[in-house]
Amino acid sequence: MDIFLFQFFNLDIMRQALPLILDGAKMTLLLCLAVIPLGLVGGLMVATGSISTSRTSRILTKGYVDFFRAVPPLVLLLVIYSGLPFAGIRLSPFMAVCLAFFLNASSFYGEIFRAGVESVGKGQWEAARSTGLTWMQTYQTVVLPQASRNVLPDLVSNTVEVIKLTSIASVVSFTELLYAADMARSVTYNTSPIVLAAILYLAVLWPVVRLVSRLEHRLGH
């Protein structure tokens, strides 16, 4: 038991690693502030493309969504970060992560928004258009607000996945929370810094995970 506490909950080591880990947490926060809006905006574009009246646009968005939902995010990130330089395109870790997350998150958010838009009844469209609103005005002010509310649990739950996924940025040496913790681990030969990082993830995400369960049960999903 003592060995266990020493290896996983070593308060001395945690205290020493704390400043480094907090710096990492700041970078994770920054990363989230970049990739979540990117994914949401991309998702809206994807959803709009997938309900378009143009057949080409529908086929293209479906191909995009099916492809990027299938590729594991780490594979996508490594292809962008280590593969693109061979084509003369060298991205910083931050830009590589942003691009990979944009491609990945926009296809997941896109599917969620599409389901939301499809859940809004045809009558809403017809009523709004008959009052003289254009297609775009109807879409933005009548359909999207209802659509987003209908799929709120899925949007929140996907956002949790995106936040958790930022941990793979450590693989391309972006100094976020997990990277900082792993650096502290390799210096101290002790697992406590990563446990500390886990505690930070839990502190933020546990309440959200609870909230998602609540929302899902309430809406009878």
Added chain:
Amino acid sequence: MTGLDRFRDAFLKPELIERYLPDILSGIAVTLQIAVAVVVTGLALGLALAVVRSYGYRLVNAPVIVFVDVFRALPPLVVILIVYFGLPNLGVNIPSFAVLWLVLSLVLAAFAEEIFWSGLISVRKGQWDAARSTGLSHWQALTSVVLPQAIRICVPPLTNRTIAVTKNTALGTVIGVGEIMNQGTSAMSLSGNATPLMMAAIAYVAIFVPVVALGSWIERRFAWKKA
């Protein structure tokens, strides 16, 4: 040399494809084995936990709920690193593929428990009461009346979640599991060429595009039909 040739030599060089094909194929075998093992143990453990929870003993349920929440909230890579670097320090040495299998199974079990549990509580209480009043035990009511009704609702979300967790097998590359990505990146650094990386990426696409398509088909097939 034209631009297209240069592009081919950087990303899909025929000699390198031939040289590294066996490595990538062995990576595919490892990925598939771990994925299947994770699906079997993860779903079985998730179902078992949901069944245990249905008995409603508070002392047993509290740890189950904590386990489920923690593994849904933590990034899998964090857990993988804790187990991979932590266990040897305790004197427990398990190979890296076993670490990947164990952690992903626990993650899938947590999500699966939550889904099975939602399915169980979505079956109306009258079904339980009716089944128990005919003299069935809790176990009999559960397995022959409630679960068969619950499973159907669980299929679409379970499929999606199972696919999401099996895609995480790529994380094994971080701890040196010889799966597709690991074979691809080590061959890339050996050859100084992106061809093996592209082969690995293509292998993932070839495996997961059909799986995701199958997932969407199952989702439509089992969709909750609104009356």
